Amino acid sequence: MKKVLSCLLAVLLLSLPLSACGRQAPSTGGQAQQTSGPAPSGNDKKISIVATTFPQYDWVRQILGEEGKDVELTLLLDDGVDLHSYQPTMEDIAKISNCDMFLYVGGESDAWVDDALASATNKDMIVISLLEVLGDQAKEEEIVEGMEHTHEHGHEEILPQDIHDRSLSDWKGSWTTIEKTLESGELDDYIADQALENGVDFDAQKSVYAQRWKSNFAALTIADTSIDFGSASADYKYIGYKLVESDQGDSVWYGFEAENTVGDAPRYVAFSDHGAGETHDHEDDHDELAHYHMRYGNESFEALTAAEDWSPTFFSSDAEGSEISEAMAGHGHDDEGELDEHVWLSLKNAQAICTYLSGKLGSLDSQNSAAYTANAKAYNAELAGLDAAYQSAVDAAPCNVLLFGDRFPFRYLVDDYGLEYYAAFSGCSAETEASFETIVFLANKANELKLHDLMVIETSDQSIAKTIIENTQDKNQGILVMDSMQSVTAKDVSSGTTYLSVMENNLAVLKQALA
Template identity: 30%
Template sequence: MRKIFAAITLMVLFVLVITGCGTNKEVSQDKGEQNTLSIVTTIFPPYDFASQVAGDKAEITMLLSPGAESHSFEPTPQDIMKIQNCDMFIYVGGEGDAWVDDILASMDTSRMKIIKMIDCVPAVEEELVEGMEPEEEEEGHGEEAEEPEYDEHVWTSPQNAIKITEAISDALCEMDKANEAYYQKNTSDYTEQLTALDKEFKEIVDQSSRKVIVFGDRFPLRYFADEYGLDYYAAFPGCSTETEPSVSTIKFLVDKVNSEKIPVVFYIEFSNHKTADSISEATGAKALLFHSCHNVSQKDRDEGKNYVSIMKENAANLKEALK
């Protein structure tokens, strides 16, 4: 995978060089103008967090198109230019963002504030739980395959969302001291919403006798499950590129749902949810969405859905799953 990203990076940088678009932006403050900060994020969660904090004091761009899957994202020359010319760049970090490190290494980032979300929280390694389908390893990895692979879906815990939001706020306050009070007020208000969300999830779990959830899909909710003391079973790890589980994996999940009388089997956003539907048909459990918030559809974006509203929908479905 790193070889693919490296090839993409080289092609993009070549285009930038021949078009003369690889230089840092001019700072218009020399002309006495009032700049609007430019923030670029790779995916939806930091886009939403930054929007909540920065309000109308920044222009915020998300590279991932609405409805697109982040694990297959490939940057365009225009994307690289946006990163090159921004004041703040926020990305996840980890194996899925290997292309970012290569591109940043090629740029002068001395005037850019860079936030890697996986560094804002205690990261955990991806794990294979009982019954889960392991991902096939690519050939030629050698020793690199033995390096720990960290779960990149750090935002799925509201407590982690608070830590990431505070990191964004601190960076904005440092960059734009004239609006420090504005950012701090927005951060305080948003943190209250996230704290209330965290409390809602804790109450749902505390008031439920069941502590097990089943995903007929990838499982990008490790941080969420750890935060609320939930056990989980799933078809694949969170960053798996596999889509078709083996018969033995499906049988294991069907048996688990039947033996523990689990009422809900989850699928994630942008999934064809065929596996969850199959398990549902075999067991009578209801197939429901649990949204990891990594991206939103164009419809959701047009309707103004955000991290908090989506997670509230998750809370309602979780309550049904744990009853």
């Protein structure tokens, strides 16, 4: 996508007239624009401001007030497409390239922005990222109990043409099961982190790992063609590999069949260490401590590769428990989580951002700087009043839990007022179908909490919420809609929709949900 945007920008910028920076008449196309007063004469030009999302656009509009007569304000996402699905058009790129101020959220959905800014004509542009303005107040995307969650294991995609046969000697050495470290408590910190990420309690997460890593063998010694299991041993011949694809990432399992056995050695064993053969080296595998997964049984190699959530795991016998714990903590995870982009759904964030915006607008238009400061102060008073009304409503409510049969972009809002919530998906999730487990969990929560209403966001088709209701005891809950302002259109703006009006409507819905 970056290469495509760069090429589009190159073609586009060559075709733009040098006078394009703010001198053109306001567009009569679909994008929402505010242009007040007569156009300046002579060499003066209108100040051009571009905002990607509606909340930014409306905040600037309120701060500009009547003094913004020489400002052309453009909302890019004005056709109902939300932030997570948006890709800029050539016209959008042109507007950004020549504008004096550009506002965007700054999360992963805005990955296209870097290329747009790198090729911008106006190198003096004021660029404002809402996440950067908030700094440490920005929150990571949250996964709560019961929420649909695809775990990013971090293993690279393995292509069939990259897979090569391997010999048993690739796993040569002395190995000890990870169960010993699990039982010692040295993995407790890792388990606690995973429990938090997966939205379950510590004991439940530990039970998952105990089952996943369960093995009949405490230690193994592997030679070139044989395995000593302690109480049994066998020679093994290689019988092939199988590529297994899953949501946790691709893996290749290598199968071996016993030829000569002593004792109760398994007939089949299968190994996976996320390598594809040829030049694979345990010691160099992503700089991780050497380890692998081994399944075993007497039915068939195919049965081993089809096993679900069972992967006995072995580390080098000389590895300390602390080393294993450290290796697991860094295994397949990014250092930082994805930031929750829906910062505008906090009235407290809105006040902080508006104060910042008024200063930047004043630096862009010093003649009206005092007016912008005054406008922002008056607007923040309205935001603070609504913020207080939210807190009063929550304090007076008999319930403090929301249940969304949908994506949940309201984390900033619920955190502001100490509310709890359950939801099918996180706010930035691209998922559209909830699993049976998620449906049942949310239905049981609705029963347990005796909730009379479920929630969705404005773009929902309500199908998941309806399915949850069908699985509750009473099957008569209502469905309430909270507006996350991710689908505001130019028509809505023309009809008088404002940030405050949406948040006031949301307060009315919240009161009903918590009643």
